[in-house]
């Protein structure tokens with residue numbers, strides 16, 4: 001039954017964190033609005049596989065709007081600023097094809113605000129990168145990878161192209177040797193070693209992949225043995241693994257590398273990490289000072305006011321990549337984003353239940369501003385958020401993977417079983433059972449008849 005005068009709960013962002021909140025907070029107890037420029041949420045761990053045709057693109061994302069949650073209000077806009085005194089978000093409509101509409105700004109009022117705007121890719125201000133690189137964040141980026149690859153293969157197949165130019169066109173440069181860059185490398189290499197050899201027999205042999213990273217190792221979050229194993233396996237497959245490499249600039253045809261000079265490429269993929277979204281520069285909250293700028297929250301995910309008072313805002317929470325818990329330094333992963341979202345869902349739903357019994361839900365006018373979450377007669381928010389680190393798993397291609405911290409002596413684990421664990425884990429990232437079934441079905445079809453990549 002819907003509670004009359006439900007408190008207005010506003011979620012910023014439709015990524016892993018925002019989407020989970022929108023899916024699970026009790027719509028009968030709260031009037032929920034989700035504000036985001038994107039009406040879908042990407043299953044980011046599935047993007048590399050979707051890019052190489054392991055399954056259809058639509059299976060790598062989930063729409064925010066659904067029949068079962070029709071009471072959820074979705075607003076396709078960017079939050080430009082937040083007034084924490086008046087409890088208002090200033091918003092601008094977000095329509096790439098109609099940029100003029102962004103001038104028609106409007107306000108959205110809240111009683112509770114849950115901020116999950118994520119991060120944007122970090123180019124480290126390297127000249128030419130924003131204009132020329134592909135960033136892997138959403139399904140549209142994965143589509144761009146696939147389209148670019150096929151365009152390059154067709155260009156290279158033209159009869160008047162010299163072998164030297166074919167080599168340049170079919171050089172795929174991936175900058176960033178973290179899990180995202182390596183998984184994409186692995187999937188693209190699998191595709192080249194398999195389907196492309198048959199569909200593009202004259203040019204597939206010219207495809208080369210380089211992985212550049214400024215750090216001394218790729219997959220540096222894994223221990224020495226595992227990241228050395230990963231590098232050696234990739235090199236065995238003739239992938240150019242180049243750690244200690246600084247990219248100085250890029251243009252539309254080449255990278256310029258310190259101590260190496262001009263390196264032509266056909267496709268440049270940039271996967272070097274995160275930077276804060278512009279919203280964080282505007283709002284008056286406490287931010288972490290070292291490394292990535294993130295909103296600082298207490299152990300109940302409540303946002304600190306700026307300054308050193310240690311006060312938190314009334315009813316304002318932050319989670320996901322854009323936020324950290326003070327003193328905890330949590331990773332910027334979907335795993336952490338979902339765990340925080342689950343914590344808020346459980347507590348908001350518990351709060352709603354207990355208040356339904358004891359009286360109206362506290363809204364904007366919480367009687368005591370120093371205790372913004374009114375939990376009278378309720379266990380909600382009595383326990384702090386606790387993060388539990390799951391195993392690190394990465395795919396390195398050719399049915400091989402690395403898993404940290406398992407196996408004899410907790411030394412980690414590699415090989416086919418690690419790949420299988422990664423593959424089944426990647427399936428579980430998809431939260432929709434219907435999509436999971438379709439993905440498994442597509443894998444089976446691919447195994448029997450091969451991928452239909454050229455058709456997709």
Ligand SMILES: Cc1cc2nc3c(=O)[nH]c(=O)nc-3n(C[C@H](O)[C@H](O)[C@H](O)COP(=O)(O)OP(=O)(O)OC[C@H]3O[C@@H](n4cnc5c(N)ncnc54)[C@H](O)[C@@H]3O)c2cc1C
Pocket residue numbers: 012013014015016017018035036037038044045046047048077078079080116117118119136137180277279319320321322332333334335336337
């Ligand atoms: C290719 C790839 C593979 C990955 N693989 C893994 C993996 O295997 N395991 C893992 O744990 N993590 C993985 N990650 C990391 C994971 O995707 C992120 O940690 C996760 O997306 C963070 O979730 P989030 O909700 O905080 O932010 P996001 O998912 O980035 O979502 C942020 C949302 O906020 C919106 N937004 C931004 N600014 C505003 C604004 N001003 N107003 C309104 N909305 C705004 C954005 O459009 C977006 O919808 C991967 C990431 C990538 C890119």
